[in-house]
């Protein structure tokens with residue numbers, strides 16, 4: 001591929017609010033939200049990859065890197081072909097990927113990361129409460145059990161947090177994850193609005 005997608009990463013522990021914020025951002029012109037959790041959840045549960053996803057996610061584990069990257073590439077491609085994601089004018093807001101160092105390295109060929117929003121909660125127990133609330137509201141089996149939540153948080157610390165070390169620290173912006181969705185969005189937009197303006201000035205529309 002000749003041109004890399006200009007992207008920003010929504011980063012943070014499970015329950016930090018990446019999905020909520022991603023949906024809000026995706027409603028703003030020029031931002032295209034893409035969640036790998038949503039991508040996996042829309043799979044046919046009878047398909048091979050759908051069953052693989054159920055198997056891993058029900059234990060709070062990550063889908064293997066190779067499958068994840070392959071699916072993500074096909075998913076982005078489909079969105080570009082459908083003209084839902086306009087890669088020449090939209091900033092791609094990635095929510096839930098990359099989640100391992102291997103994914104980060106594999107994606108380097110396809111994305112140009114312009115900024116990373118690191119949603120940070122001062123009180124990690126707040127994340128557990130949010131995940132339990134969401135499990136009930138959205139009928140998410142992965143978060144219904146406290147052991148699965150703990151496993152997800154451990155995997156985040158072990159596999160996902162090291163992703164941050166792969167990037168220049170100047171790209172990483174910490175945003176307070178505690179607050180109303182509007183307050184958190186305010187923190188995110190203060191960072192992203194200038195990044196978006198700069199990205200658009202270097203990309204033909």
Ligand code: ADP
Nearest residue numbers: 014036037040056057061062063068096097099
């Ligand atoms: P979260 O609540 O952490 O935001 P997601 O909805 O993003 O969870 O993801 C749900 C599940 O999908 C994960 O537990 C994992 O099994 C799988 N998944 C999502 N993104 C990835 C990824 N980048 N790599 C591997 N597995 C993933």
